[in-house]
Amino acid sequence: MNEPGTPGQDTKGNDGGQGRDGRPGMSAGELIERLRGPLSPGRRLRAVAPLLSGLGGGAFLALLWATEPGPLPGRTLWAFGALLVTSLAWAVYGGWALVRRPLYAGEQVVAGWLALAAALLTTGGTAWVAGVRGAGLPVALAIGAVFTAGAVVLIVRAHGRRAALRRRVRELR
Known part of the structure; x- marks a missing residue:
């Protein structure tokens, strides 16, 4: 040279x-x-999936909650509220990921943290219900541990991908 x-x-x-x-x-x-690859229709459809499932799940939960014939116990209200917030968080993420082009590593990090929050919330709720009922606590904790471990794996992979891309950007500058 x-x-x-x-x-x-x-x-x-x-x-x-x-x-x-x-x-x-x-x-x-x-x-x-x-x-x-990043701009492919398949990648776009993968961004639409959380948007539609979050909106659909949130609408279903809101409709179910609104049509209850009588007052609900406090725990049930909290459960409905938590599930509704989780559904809406996935809908917001899906909309955000769909608007941004292409899907960047940052979105994968956000999705991983959303998955972890949902897994921990669901695990805590099911463990609490199982503890109150006095049955099924080990099963609830085991299933929750599987979902939580999966979410942690997603977060670690997303952070690794984002760090690799940031290193590459620094190298190219």
Whole structure:
């Protein structure tokens, strides 16, 4: 590679079509091919899924809550409220992920934290109900542990992906 400042190079020493590491830069076709995955219809549909399920679940819960024939016990009101908030949080996330293009690693981190919050809330609620009833506590805790572990795995992977992308951005600057 020639010294910086020689003809055909910019002030950073980059040779016209070459990147910092000396490899040829991407052509327009290669760039479009690389972006095809993040902008694909499948990726867009995966963003629509939490939006629709959150809106549908929230609407169903609100309708069910509103049509109860009599007053509900306090615990049931709290359960309905918590499930409604969880559904609406997924709907907000789905809308946010759908509006942003492409789906970035930051959205994966947010989704992971939402999943963890929902898993912990559900585990706590089912464990509390099982404890009050005096039966099923080990099963409730075991199932909750599986969902919580899955959410933690999602968070760790999302943070790793985001950190790798941030390192790559620093390298390219």
